[in-house]
Amino acid sequence: MTRNSLFKILSVAAVLALLVVACGDDDDDDPTATSPSEGGAPTATRESSDGGGGGDGDPLIAMGEQLYSEQGCSGCHSVDGSDNVGPSWQGIYNSEEELEDGSTVTVDDAYIAESITDPGAKIVSGYQNIMPPYANFTDEQISAVTAYIASLAE
Ligand code: HEC
Numbered sequence: 001m002t003r004n005s006l007f008k009i010l011s012v013a014a015v016l017a018l019l020v021v022a023c024g025d026d027d028d029d030d031p032t033a034t035s036p037s038e039g040g041a042p043t044a045t046r047e048s049s050d051g052g053g054g055g056d057g058d059p060l061i062a063m064g065e066q067l068y069s070e071q072g073c074s075g076c077h078s079v080d081g082s083d084n085v086g087p088s089w090q091g092i093y094n095s096e097e098e099l100e101d102g103s104t105v106t107v108d109d110a111y112i113a114e115s116i117t118d119p120g121a122k123i124v125s126g127y128q129n130i131m132p133p134y135a136n137f138t139d140e141q142i143s144a145v146t147a148y149i150a151s152l153a154e
Pocket residue numbers: 067068071072073074075076077085086087088092097107111112115116119120122123124127128129130131132134145
């Protein structure tokens with residue numbers, strides 16, 4: 001081995017070592033690195049929302065409101081009567097609604113539960129069958145959303 005090639009090997013090794021050190025530093029120091037959220041299923045509502053500090057009363061309604069924004073319902077449903085991809089939730093509770101097939105349905109607890117877990121079962125007239133099923137919603141989450149919708153009744 002000549003002196004020259006030994007020198008080459010050494011410089012390559014030095015560059016590699018520098019790279020490794022630099023990358024290591026980056027990883028350690030980067031304060032913006034975000035760890036991936038754990039688990040796949042939406043478990044966003046584990047934090048206790050009871051205690052009733054800020055809301056006006058019912059913790060179930062507060063939980064429903066939280067689900068509304070955290071689970072993406074707000075992307076398609078308004079709560080102020082304005083039209084969106086889906087029907088507004090304002091004033092629908094206990095009202096009669098026309099379905100795509102011309103029949104009518106009363107927006108009660110059972111219908112809301114079905115609309116969440118199996119949205120394609122009954123399509124509201126004038127809307128598309130594009131709502132994703134939230135089949136993993138627990139009974140508690142369904143009650144919470146129902147309570148929230150009921151609170152928007154007037
Ligand atoms: C991608 C848009 C989209 C998202 C996200 C979405 N929905 Fe819907 N939803 C719709 C559409 C469109 C309809 C009307 C068609 C139908 O009946 O499936 C609907 C209908 C409903 C109805 C029946 C409303 C009525 O007037 O009869 C309920 C209740 C409902 N959604 C609840 C929810 C809940 C709860 C969430 C969040 C967990 C949610 N939706 C998320 C699009 C969406």
